[in-house]
Amino acid sequence: MENPKLGYFLIISSMLITVATAGPTWSHSIRRGKKQITTLHFYVHDVRGGPNATLYAVARAPITADSPTSFGQINVFDDLVTAEPDINSPEVARVQGTTTSADLRVRAVSMNINFFITAGEFNGSTISIVGRNAVFEAERELPVVGGTRAFRNARGYAITKSYSNDAATNYSVIEYTIYVTSTKV
Numbered sequence: 001m002e003n004p005k006l007g008y009f010l011i012i013s014s015m016l017i018t019v020a021t022a023g024p025t026w027s028h029s030i031r032r033g034k035k036q037i038t039t040l041h042f043y044v045h046d047v048r049g050g051p052n053a054t055l056y057a058v059a060r061a062p063i064t065a066d067s068p069t070s071f072g073q074i075n076v077f078d079d080l081v082t083a084e085p086d087i088n089s090p091e092v093a094r095v096q097g098t099t100t101s102a103d104l105r106v107r108a109v110s111m112n113i114n115f116f117i118t119a120g121e122f123n124g125s126t127i128s129i130v131g132r133n134a135v136f137e138a139e140r141e142l143p144v145v146g147g148t149r150a151f152r153n154a155r156g157y158a159i160t161k162s163y164s165n166d167a168a169t170n171y172s173v174i175e176y177t178i179y180v181t182s183t184k185v
């Protein structure tokens with residue numbers, strides 16, 4: 001090692017970096033000291049109609065019915081989250097919260113949602129997302145604003161895309177990849 005300071009730094013760094021035990025396909029985590037960097041990848045099942053609906057409308061504004069963007073529509077949901085796109089694959093989380101159609105010009109919702117992890121090493125932890133979601137754009141970015149337990153002091157972002165949509169049954173599958181840094185305190 002030509003630079004002794006660099007050699008020392010590399011040895012200390014490799015001591016601090018502990019790669020978490022190989023987990024399930026939908027979650028990957030590494031630890032650097034007190035910092036944990038996690039990637040989560042899964043599918044949200046948005047069932048808006050039929051006997052197994054998990055999303056309901058709760059309120060509308062006087063202009064919602066005439067608005068091209070459904071302005072003022074508020075929905076609440078408790079959607080199933082699975083590691084695979086198939087709705088019959090095992091549950092890994094629920095995503096619970098509300099969306100408000102809050103854009104007068106294009107279809108975009110203001111989201112207030114919590115991912116509640118129900119499987120694996122992060123079972124019982126939550127990740128909170130608040131942000132603007134322009135639902136007809138191919139790829140949307142949403143801010144992670146906080147979390148609990150494994151995700152205390154969480155910061156990060158989520159990339160979300162529509163995976164499939166069945167207008168006849170009001171059922172869509174939405175893909176989420178969440179990149180989150182949290183800190184053990």
Ligand SMILES: *[C@@H]1O[C@H](CO)[C@@H](O)[C@H](O)[C@H]1NC(C)=O
Binds near residue numbers: 048
């Ligand atoms: C799907 O949604 C539309 C519009 O909200 C509604 O008219 C229709 O009855 C719904 N279909 C089912 C199967 O829930």
Ligand SMILES: *[C@@H]1O[C@H](CO)[C@@H](O)[C@H](O)[C@H]1NC(C)=O
Binds near residue numbers: 050051052
């Ligand atoms: C509703 O859920 C039940 C129980 O999981 C299932 O058997 C049924 O096929 C579902 N119905 C629809 C329309 O998805």
Ligand SMILES: *[C@@H]1O[C@H](CO)[C@@H](O)[C@H](O)[C@H]1NC(C)=O
Binds near residue numbers: 119
């Ligand atoms: C997740 O945690 C809950 C509450 O502690 C427990 O009942 C459940 O069995 C756990 N699920 C898994 C898949 O570990």
